[in-house]
Amino acid sequence: MDASTAQPSDRLARLLAFLDQDPRNPALLADAAAAALDEGEAGQASDLIDRLAAVSPLGPQGLNLKGLAAIGERRFGDATVIFEGLLADAGDDPGLRFNLAWCKAMQHDHEAAAALLDDRTVAAVPRAAALKVQSLHHLGRLEEALACGLGYVEARPGDEPLMAALALAALDAGELDLAAAYAARAGQDNSDAAATLGMIRLNADEVEGALELFDRALADNPRNARALLGRGLGQMAKGDAGAAAGALTEAASAFGDHLGSWVAAGWAHFIGGDHVRARGVFERALALDDTFAETHGSLAVLDMAEGDSESARRRTDVALRLDRDCFSAALARSLLLQAEGKPAAADRIRDAALNTPVIPGGRTIAQAMAALGSKRG
Numbered sequence: 001m002d003a004s005t006a007q008p009s010d011r012l013a014r015l016l017a018f019l020d021q022d023p024r025n026p027a028l029l030a031d032a033a034a035a036a037l038d039e040g041e042a043g044q045a046s047d048l049i050d051r052l053a054a055v056s057p058l059g060p061q062g063l064n065l066k067g068l069a070a071i072g073e074r075r076f077g078d079a080t081v082i083f084e085g086l087l088a089d090a091g092d093d094p095g096l097r098f099n100l101a102w103c104k105a106m107q108h109d110h111e112a113a114a115a116l117l118d119d120r121t122v123a124a125v126p127r128a129a130a131l132k133v134q135s136l137h138h139l140g141r142l143e144e145a146l147a148c149g150l151g152y153v154e155a156r157p158g159d160e161p162l163m164a165a166l167a168l169a170a171l172d173a174g175e176l177d178l179a180a181a182y183a184a185r186a187g188q189d190n191s192d193a194a195a196t197l198g199m200i201r202l203n204a205d206e207v208e209g210a211l212e213l214f215d216r217a218l219a220d221n222p223r224n225a226r227a228l229l230g231r232g233l234g235q236m237a238k239g240d241a242g243a244a245a246g247a248l249t250e251a252a253s254a255f256g257d258h259l260g261s262w263v264a265a266g267w268a269h270f271i272g273g274d275h276v277r278a279r280g281v282f283e284r285a286l287a288l289d290d291t292f293a294e295t296h297g298s299l300a301v302l303d304m305a306e307g308d309s310e311s312a313r314r315r316t317d318v319a320l321r322l323d324r325d326c327f328s329a330a331l332a333r334s335l336l337l338q339a340e341g342k343p344a345a346a347d348r349i350r351d352a353a354l355n356t357p358v359i360p361g362g363r364t365i366a367q368a369m370a371a372l373g374s375k376r377g
Contacts, residue, residue, distance in 0.1 A: 011035050012032065012035040012036055012038075012039055012041075015028060015031055015032040015035055016032060019032060023051075024055050026052060026055050026056055029048055029049075029051055029052040029055065030052055030061065030062060030065065032048050033045045033048035033049050033052065033065050033069070034065060036048060037065065037068055037069060037072060040072065042068075042069045042070075042071075042072025042073045043069075043072075043073060045065065045068075045069040045072065046066070046069040046070070046073060049062060049065055049066045049069055053066075060086060060089070060090065063082055063085070063086055064082075064086060064096075064099075066082055067079045067082035067083050067086070067099060068099070070082065071099070071102065071103065071106075074106070076103045076106040076107050077103075077107065079099070079103045080100065080103040080104065080107070083096055083099045083100040083103060084100060087100060092120075094120055094121040094123075094124035094125055094128075095124070095125060097116045097117070097118070097121045098116075098117070098121055098125040098127065098128050098131070100116055101113040101114075101116035101117050101121075101128070101131060101135075102131065104116065105131060105134065105135055105138075108138075108256065108257075110134075110135040110136075110138040110139050111135075111139060113131065113135040114132060114135040114136055114139065117131060117132040117135065122152065123155070126156075126159070127161060129149070129152040129156060129159060129162045130159065130161035130162040130164070130165040131165075132148065132152075133145045133148070133149045133152070133162065133165040133166055133169060134165045134168075136148070136169075137165070137168065137169045137172065142169055142172060142173040143173070145166075145169040146166065146169055146170060146173060146175070146178075149162065149165070149166045149169065153166070157185075160185075160186045160187050160190055160193075161186075161190075163182045163183070163185040163186035163187075163190075163193070164182070164183070164186040164190045164191075164192035164193045164196070165192070166182040167179045167180075167182035167183040167186060167192065167193055167196040168192055168195075168196055168226065170182055171196050171199055171200070176200055176203065179196050179200060180196075180197065180200055182196075183196040183197050183200075188216075189220065190220075191216075191217040191218070191220040191221040191224045191227060192217070192224065192226065194213045194214070194216045194217035194220070194227070195213070195214060195217040195224055195226040195227040195230055196226070197213050198210040198211070198212075198213030198214045198217065198227065198230045198234075199226070199230050201213065202230060202233060202234055202237070205237075207234050207237050207238060210230060210234050211230075211231060211234045211235075213230075214227045214228075214230040214231040214234065215231070217230075218231065223254060225251050225254035225255045225258075225261075226251075228247055228248075228250050228251035228254060229247075229248065229251035229252075229255070229258075229261050229264075231247045231251075232244045232245075232246075232247030232248030232250075232251055232261075232264065232265070232268065233248070233264065235247060236248070236264070236267075236268055236271075241268050241269075241271040241272035242268075242272050244268040245265060245268035245269045245272055245274070245277070248261060248264050248265035248268050249265045249268075249269075249281065251265070252264075252265050252281070252284075257288050257289075259285050259288060259289055259292045259294075259295065260294075262281055262282075262284055262285035262288070262295075263281075263282065263285050263292075263294050263295055263298055265281050266278045266279075266281035266282040266285065266298055267298060269281060270298075270301070270302060270305070275302060275305065275306065278302055279299070279302055282295055282298050282299050282302065283299075286299070291322060292322070293318075293319040293320070293322035293323035293326040293329060294319070294323075294326055294327065294328050294329075296315045296316075296318045296319035296322065296326075296329070297315065297316065297319035297320075297326045297327065297328030297329035297330075297331070297332055298328045299315050300312040300313075300315035300316045300319060300328065300329060300332035301328055301331055301332045301335065303315060303332075304332060304335045304336065304339065309336060309339060312332055312335075312336060313336055315332070316329050316332045316333050316336065319332070320333070
């Protein structure tokens with residue numbers, strides 16, 4: 001078996017053996033770096049590319065490999081510089097546009113990523129359609145994401161990453177039937193599809209079935225933020241505030257700016273009795289966006305638990321100005337009326353948070369926060 005027909009691991013081993021005999025051969029170094037990337041060995045690829053650069057200046061192929069290795073090592077800023085330079089020199093190359101868009105998306109510059117993913121790039125690069133939908137989703141342009149995605153589906157009906165991306169967009173748009181249909185087309189082994197179906201089951205109060213789906217998603221991808229969020233919300237629905245707090249905080253950190261997950265995590269800490277962590281999480285959400293009513297309302301409830309009715313009243317007023325239907329502000333206001341300015345015991349307020357129905361259907365504030373966690377991104 002020669003190097004061109006060997007399995008990737010055999011091919012890399014053979015190329016490295018050739019390099020032992022001829023360590024400064026540029027063609028061998030480039031081929032070995034490409035083989036290392038194929039195996040997911042980005043660090044080894046970077047070392048080989050550095051050796052190649054020491055032998056001769058890197059041309060476009062070598063620079064492209066260097067950029068891909070930087071992506072593999074999650075050095076997206078370095079990769080961005082490389083691909084911007086290559087794109088400037090090469091003109092309008094779809095592969096380079098996609099690589100640059102990927103780097104932008106990984107750095108949360110979804111506006112730039114969406115702009116780079118023009119129709120030509122989406123048509124030429126298999127993964128580009130899913131990334132375009134994901135970028136529009138992150139920007140909150142859900143209708144646009146679903147509309148352009150529908151066109152992509154007609155052209156590539158077997159694109160499972162695209163189906164999974166559309167399932168998540170449909171979920172956040174409240175189109176649960178559409179989300180389920182796209183998730184089914186993505187396949188049971190897709191972690192985003194499993195997380196989507198889990199959220200749908202959780203919405204239907206099928207907690208155990210939802211948790212099974214979240215576990216399946218996390219077994220495939222332990223970093224899946226949506227599945228971490230779902231697991232935390234499911235644990236919260238079961239009354240396991242301690243486990244929920246850990247999962248929700250991990251999910252919030254993975255999302256970064258998903259306000260609902262931060263607020264839900266804060267409530268899990270609060271219900272578990274950890275006021276210090278609850279306040280820290282709520283304040284993190286407030287720093288991200290001070291116009292989100294549930295953050296102010298949640299802090300108002302926490303203020304009541306700690307006997308600061310004056311601060312609670314101020315925060316409640318702010319929350320209700322921002323959103324007259326704010327769940328946590330409704331609870332805070334009822335507690336203020338009950339207490340009439342007198343400090344209330346933290347245990348009694350936590351019990352009220354767990355058991356006081358505050359929205360139609362008899363759901364409690366804790367259940368409302370669990371639902372909230374999946375809605376505000």
